[in-house]
Amino acid sequence: DGGITQSPKYLFRKEGQNVTLSCEQNLNHDAMYWYRQDPGQGLRLIYYSQIVNDFQKGDIAEGYSVSREKKESFPLTVTSAQKNPTAFYLCATQQGRNSPLHFGNGTRLTVT
Amino acid sequence: QKEVEQDPGPLSVPEGAIVSLNCTYSNSAFQYFMWYRQYSRKGPELLMYTYSSGNKEDGRFTAQVDKSSKYISLFIRDSQPSDSATYLCAMSAKNYGQNFVFGPGTRLSVLP
Numbered sequence: 001d002g003g004i005t006q007s008p009k010y011l012f013r014k015e016g017q018n019v020t021l022s023c024e025q026n027l028n029h030d031a032m033y034w035y036r037q038d039p040g041q042g043l044r045l046i047y048y049s050q051i052v053n054d055f056q057k058g059d060i061a062e063g064y065s066v067s068r069e070k071k072e073s074f075p076l077t078v079t080s081a082q083k084n085p086t087a088f089y090l091c092a093t094q095q096g097r098n099s100p101l102h103f104g105n106g107t108r109l110t111v112t
Numbered sequence: 113q114k115e116v117e118q119d120p121g122p123l124s125v126p127e128g129a130i131v132s133l134n135c136t137y138s139n140s141a142f143q144y145f146m147w148y149r150q151y152s153r154k155g156p157e158l159l160m161y162t163y164s165s166g167n168k169e170d171g172r173f174t175a176q177v178d179k180s181s182k183y184i185s186l187f188i189r190d191s192q193p194s195d196s197a198t199y200l201c202a203m204s205a206k207n208y209g210q211n212f213v214f215g216p217g218t219r220l221s222v223l224p
Contacts, residue, residue, distance in 0.1 A: 006155075033210070040120060042214035043156075043200070058210060090155055098163075100146050101202075101212060103155035 003027035004104035006091050011109045021076045021107045023091030031094040032074040033101065036060060036087045043090065049074055078109060085111045115139055118201055118215030127224050131188040135201035135215045138182065142203040142213075145177050147186045150198045150217065159199075160186065191222045
């Protein structure tokens with residue numbers, strides 16, 4: 001929260017549609033991350049980016065895509081290839097090594 | 113065996129009680145340890161961040177790390193109803209966000 005804005009808070013989509021989740025930060029942090037949170041499971045890393053115009057797959061990248069054209073922005077697209085997209089999605093930033101993650105307030109995506 | 117284990121609760125305590133929340137882990141290389149508090153439909157908020165073993169205190173919160181037992185704890189003194197939330201532990205061997213491993217969280221209810 002504070003300097004990390006995720007929008008929208010709630011998102012509803014039909015199966016087969018792509019959807020893009022927004023994450024914007026004004027903390028001037030280089031590193032940005034997307035996590036997925038499901039009940040009873042720890043946060044799972046989808047994609048991360050250490051610098052502009054570069055990003056890496058996390059543990060569960062299949063069915064997702066990202067871009068990092070600006071330092072402040074790291075949008076996540078959930079594609080129709082993602083088999084179970086309904087979840088709570090969290091964006092995080094990190095100031096640098098030896099610092100913790102800071103999280104936005106998440107987007108709850110429901111796909112029916 | 114999961115890399116990080118955490119009792120999901122729910123844990124219910126009366127107001128004013130001392131709360132003990134715990135995580136165990138299997139990777140002896142972990143050396144950065146964090147506790148986050150997450151209110152319903154919100155993002156995780158950092159409570160404590162510690163490096164290596166020992167104790168760290170911040171107000172009503174105390175974090176303990178016992179690397180020999182691969183066990184970390186968060187103590188909350190004089191618990192308040194506003195402490196009712198899910199508490200996530202997180203840890204990392206190398207403090208890049210892509211290396212963080214999260215527990216599933218313990219749901220705490222502090223009853224007035």
